[in-house]
Amino acid sequence: MQSRQQRIEVETSDKKPRRFVFVLLPEFTMLCFAAAVESLRIANRMADKTLYSWLITGEGGDGVTCSAGVNFRLECDLPELGRDDTVMVCGGIDVQQATTKRMLNWLRREARRGIKVGGLCTAGYTLARAGLLDGKKATIHWENQDSFAEEFDEVDLTKSVFVIDGNRMTTAGGTSSIDLMLKVIADDHGEELANAVADQLIYSSIRTDQDTQRLSVPTRIGVRHPKLSQVIQMMEANIEEPISPAILAQRVGMSTRQLERLFRRYLNRSPKRYYMELRLQKARNLLMQTDMSVINVALACGFASPSHFSKCYRAHYDTTPYRERGTHGMRLSV
Structure with missing residues (x-):
């Protein structure tokens, strides 16, 4: 008791x-x-x-x-x-x-x-x-x-x-x-x-309004490599206007080939592929949570054309942006 x-x-x-x-x-x-x-x-x-x-x-x-x-x-x-x-x-x-x-x-x-x-x-x-x-x-x-x-x-x-x-x-x-x-x-x-x-409450670490809500990049990806973390932070901050792998590599002081090897070693994918997945995840959030047009979602996620966006989205999620929006809308109306 x-x-x-x-x-x-x-x-x-x-x-x-x-x-x-x-x-x-x-x-x-x-x-x-x-x-x-x-x-x-x-x-x-x-x-x-x-x-x-x-x-x-x-x-x-x-x-x-x-x-x-x-x-x-x-x-x-x-x-x-x-x-x-x-x-x-x-x-x-x-x-x-x-x-x-x-x-x-x-x-x-x-x-x-x-x-x-x-x-x-x-x-x-x-x-x-x-x-x-x-x-x-x-x-x-x-x-x-x-x-x-x-x-x-x-x-x-x-x-x-x-x-x-x-x-x-x-x-x-x-x-x-x-x-x-x-x-x-x-x-x-x-x-x-x-x-x-x-x-x-057994709450041993009280947070203030200065603390951020998400885990740090190294904790989230399970890898503690400072340059890899820097690159991923730059990717997450530049979704609408993606930065080329060559510029990303230059900003952390390595060659494009070194950056490629770094991503392959720790994340088993290329920098380009990882960046694309980040952009598509944001696109899916916008499709599910807003009434933005598919064209505007594409632009907000760095895709120059709806057709390219649709092609990439289908390859990753096995459905089109239009079908994703329609399916979610039907679920909400039930």
């Missing part, structure tokens, strides 16, 4: 608990929601008083199913909020479909009250669609970064784990909800309480 930990003394000035209103979108990611709520619950337990309360809501007010297939009962339909409330929209798979006109209108209405609004995981998209992130810094899950950047150029998109910009908050998904909530708890009631919550 778990023993009660030492109570953390906090100054509350007899203020009423800060209420978080969690808005669950269809197919939301359970981890991002659970991590946020558990952080608040543990803060209450460690302080031995109710510092935080929460309300679980969503469109319709009945129930909503997360991406893992678990159904959650909602406490009410989208409510009218108080000025001291904090809204946390929880997103996940197919956030574009989950972002309805009614949801957008509700968010805009409540945001006009001056309340704090956050988007967990992919819900940064929902906030951006509502115009709540215009002129602000924000983040979103790395898998959605390409499509987000294409659609919302008025938002200063970062690769951070979480971002707080004024009364707007966004996270990259997964365990980044913990990092955001620990920051909120520290700001509200001090670092000691936030650290105690992290300790209870």
